[in-house]
Amino acid sequence: MKFSVFTASTPQWSPEVAAKTLAAQGWDGIEWRITDQDDAPVPGFWAGNQATWPLATLARDTPEIARITHDSGLEFSGLGGYARCDNHDDVETLLVATAALGARQVRITVPRVGQGNYREAFALAREHFEWVTERAAAHGVKALVELHHGTLTSSASAAMRLIEGLDPEHVGVIHDLGNLLIEGQEDYASAFELLGGYLAHVHVKNVRWCPRTVAEPDGSVLWDSQWAPLRTGQGDVRGYVDALRAFGYDGWVTCEDFSTDLPLEERTRDNLAYLRSVSAPR
Template structure:
C-alpha cells in the first residue's frame, strides 16, 4: 500500500519538533529529512526553501538520533534522508551514512552531477557518476542503507531512462531511483506508465509536487514560457491520475510531498495538501486513527 510522508525541505519555517507534530496531526505517516546545505541554493528556484531552512539536520549522528526519537514518539517513520553529497566525495558520503544509521533511515538521496558551460561533457560526467555509484553502493550496502538517485532538472539524470543507464545493472536492494513527478514538468518528462514500468524494481521512492508553465515577464521579441512551482491541486501534474497509476502498477512505497509552492505559508501548505489527498481519495491515504504500525522500513 502507498504511504505518504512529508519532505522537510518544504517546511523551512518549522523546527524539527514542530514539523513532526504538524505532520502527524495532518495525517502523514513519515518524514524525509533535509540534511546539510545545498551548494546550488543561490539562484535556485527553491532558494527560499533551501536557505535558512530551520528543519534541516546537521551532518551529525546526534541529529539523526534526535530525528529518530522525535518521529518514534509521534508514530512516524524516518523514510529517508535528503543530503547534498557531491559526486566523488566519499568522505561526505561516509558522514551522511553515519547520520542515516543513527536515524534508522532506509535510504539516502543522491543527485547526479550538473553539466556546466565549459565543464566536462555528458560522457565524462556519466563516467564519474558511475564510478562514484560503484563505491557508494558497496559502502551503503554494508550499513544496510540504499542509495536513491533523484530525477532532477539540470543534472545528468533528469529522466527515468537516463537514470536507468546508471542504476539498471545494480542490485535494486541497494540502489534505486526517486521518481520526482514535479521535477519532470521542468525537465525529463517521459510517459509516466512507460517510465514506471522501465524502472521496475529500481523505483524506490516518489516525490510529489506540482508545477505550472506560464509566461515570463520581460521585454523582447519573443515571449518565453517557463515552469514555476505551483499548489498540488493546480498545475501540470494530474495528481489523482498519477497516484492511481502508481497504485495500478503495484507501487507500495513512500510518496513524499515536496511542495515548493509559495501561495501559502509552509504549514498551511502541509495542511492543504492533506486535504487534497483526502478530497481525491488518494490510494493509501488513511485517517490518522486508521494507521497501522510504522515498523521498520529498511527492507
C-alpha cells in the same frame, strides 16, 4: 501508499514543530533535509531552513533526530541528503546515519550538467555509484538517485543508464512528478516499467509554466517554470497516482511543495487531504 513531507518545504518550522504538526495533521512520515546551508535573515527553502539538520554535525545529532521522529509517532520515509556521489566522505556520513536511524534509504546526488563533457561526467558518476552501492550494502541501506532537472539524471531513462546492473536492494530511483515537468518528462507508466525494481521512492510537487511579461526583440515569447500547489499545477497528480497504483507501487509518496500560495500549515494540511483523495480506491 504512505505519505510523508520533505522538510525542505517546511522552512519556518523547527524540527520539533515540524514533526509535531505533521503528525497531528495525519501524515505517516517525515523526510528530513540534511545539508550544510547558508544563513538567511528570513527562513527559506534553501537557506536558513529551520527544519534542516547540518551534515557537519549529523553524527552528533542522530540521537536527537531519532527522538524527535519517534516521539511524534512519525516514520522515516528516508533521508533527504545532498551529498554528491563523488564526495565519498559525505556520502559515508549519510549512509552511517541512515543505518543508525533505521531510515532505510537516503538520497545521494549526481553532478549538474554544464560542468564539462556530459559523457565523461556520466561515466565518472557511474563509477562513483558503483562505490556508493557497495557502501550502501555494507550498511544495509539503499542509496537513491533523484530524477532532477539540470542534472545528469533528469529522466528515468538517464537514471537507468546510471545504475543498471547494480544491486536494486541497495540503489534505486526517486521518481519526481514536479521535476519532470521542467525536464525529463516521459510517459509515467512506461517510466515505471523501465525502472522496474529500481523504482524505490516517489516525490510529489507541481509546476506551472508562465510566459515572460516582456517578449524578446524578435517577438519570441519565453516561458519560465514556477512551483505551484498540488491542486492547480500542470501535473496530473491523480493520473500520476493512478499510474503508480497500476504499476503496483505501494511505497512512500513524499510531498515537497515549494509553492507559497497558501500559508505553510494550511498548505501541508491541504496537500495531505488532496493526496488521500486522489489515492482513494475508485
